[in-house]
Amino acid sequence: MSWLCLIVKNLKVAVVGMGKMGMLHASILNTIPGVELVALCDKNFLIRRFLRKVFKEIAIVNSVKKLSKIDLDAVYVTTPVSSHYSVAKAIYSENIASNLFVEKTLASNFGEAKELCELARDSGGVNMVGYMRRFAVTFQKAKNLLDKKAVGEPVLFKAYAFSSDFYGVEGNLDGQPSNVGVVRDLGCHAIDLALWFFGDLEIEEAKIKSIVSNGVEDSAYAEVMATNGLRGEFDISWCIDKHRIPEVGVTIECSEGTINVNDDKLELNLKSGRYYRWFRHDLRDTVAFWLGGPEFFREDDYFVKSVIGNHVAEPSFYTSAKVDRIIDEIRAKAD
């Protein structure tokens, strides 16, 4: 499909997987001018039954293959991570759509991610992975400062991803931690930000702990080195007290000072003694439609514009596959 066609007609989009992320993206997409939500797919019978009652003008299907009968320009894959590979592969191989957005992480391992990169390249469409923190104003400001070398050259970084989701529940687990583990579920955001800020990384040392449930990764620590000699650390856990909402942050020691950035604020401590601080409040954090946080609207709007303009969207599959590779490396080094 040429971009000229997309300008004059609505971008027809389907969402596969109507859990919380599917609902969120579908609702946001429905508000973006020029987007038409035409199909929703979920394998759960009860969810489909409710969807049919609620969305009478949208096709509701139970399998990805049934989307091949629908004229689609783009598909969002918001299923559990374990099925990203098979769903995305089916979308490409059945020629359902060439433009694909997959929620993070791209796949369950680097091997699957590489295959999806090849399929995406062959399709010629736009592809992107939902690392939404790249669309948070604080991290965007930090990236801008790093690119401009406002604090000199980075020397050392410490990235963390913490939540209290399973804090203090040992032996009294009310539910089941995600079996993909904390590194893939939450830590992937810290890894993606580090790749975005510093370029490619290699794991040197890694440790993984099971705290809540045997066999499930509940915390991880890794030391890394970037291609330019920059050293760094990842500290990841969903068993940390007082992190009601997951929080991701990076402290970056640079030749001329320190950058401290997280979801809420950015601090700059220069060796000259000057200090700057920006909260979200200071960084024009409003959007046309707010749902779940402004990052999600920016992310979806950017993907839609990339598809319409037929230009590369970042983080692409190729970029995001590096996160899957690093997660595999953390596991291998921790064994």
Add this chain to the structure above:
Amino acid sequence: MGAEEKLFLVGDNPFHGISHLSQERSRVRGDAPTNPEYAAKLILISLENGANGFMFSVSETTLSILNVIDRNGMVESLSLYAIVPYAYEYVRLAGKVGGVPGLAKRIVKEVAFSGNLNAIAGGLKGVIEADLGSLVKTYLAYEISRIRSSAGKRARLESIMLHQLITDMCLGFDMDWFFDLYVNHILKIGFKPGFNTGNFAFLVKKFREWNINLEETVIAAPFNKIGFQMNPSREECEKALADMPKPNVLAISILAAGYLKPKEAIDYIANLPNIKGVAVGVSKESHAYETFKLIREKLNSS
């Protein structure tokens, strides 16, 4: 602000350990505001100093706070504005219990064990016929019964407000029938239908398109001097506010999560039209003494 009696509501964010300025700030505050006894004390101090109500998400924490206030014999002094469902807790829970299907099973179990026979019957009908309307009514009956049993018979529950996440998701999906159903049902059971939104201008535009009577509702939305969380912009929100048919907007985030000083924040609100009242969280006794005194002084004279 208009001449109608104004609402000065204590907000519950600090009692849930929430700070929209930064998570670090809520960690620095410590656990004290999340203790129901201490939180109830903060509300009662606020009440003595000008507050006249409490806006809260229905959770175990806020229900315990209401229970303490009821035992102190003060619950009837408060106008209660309840927000349902406590969506962020449910989102967290969904992550733990196997996504949306696991969460649905959990809620069904809670309703079933509540012993509320009407709610159980309505819920069964909703599941069997995939009738979202029945399920919504069931869920609301369940939440109202939880509030009643914690806050006691003397409690003045005035409004049932739909949580921001649900309001905005339904807005995004253009679910006009759902808003219509919600407004009619809440009015029918004797409360003021309310909506908490992060998309005030968009909601007002949609309600007008759908012929939902704005005069029958109360809308809680961010209004502050720096435009924090005012989507798509402060100007658009102010314009939509000026076009409201009557003062039925509750300004929230007026301090922009602590970014603004109370005086400058309240001065801005005092100059806005169609504001029915404000909701402000307090996390310390000194805040409770000062904040509502200032709010009442500035907003009552505006």
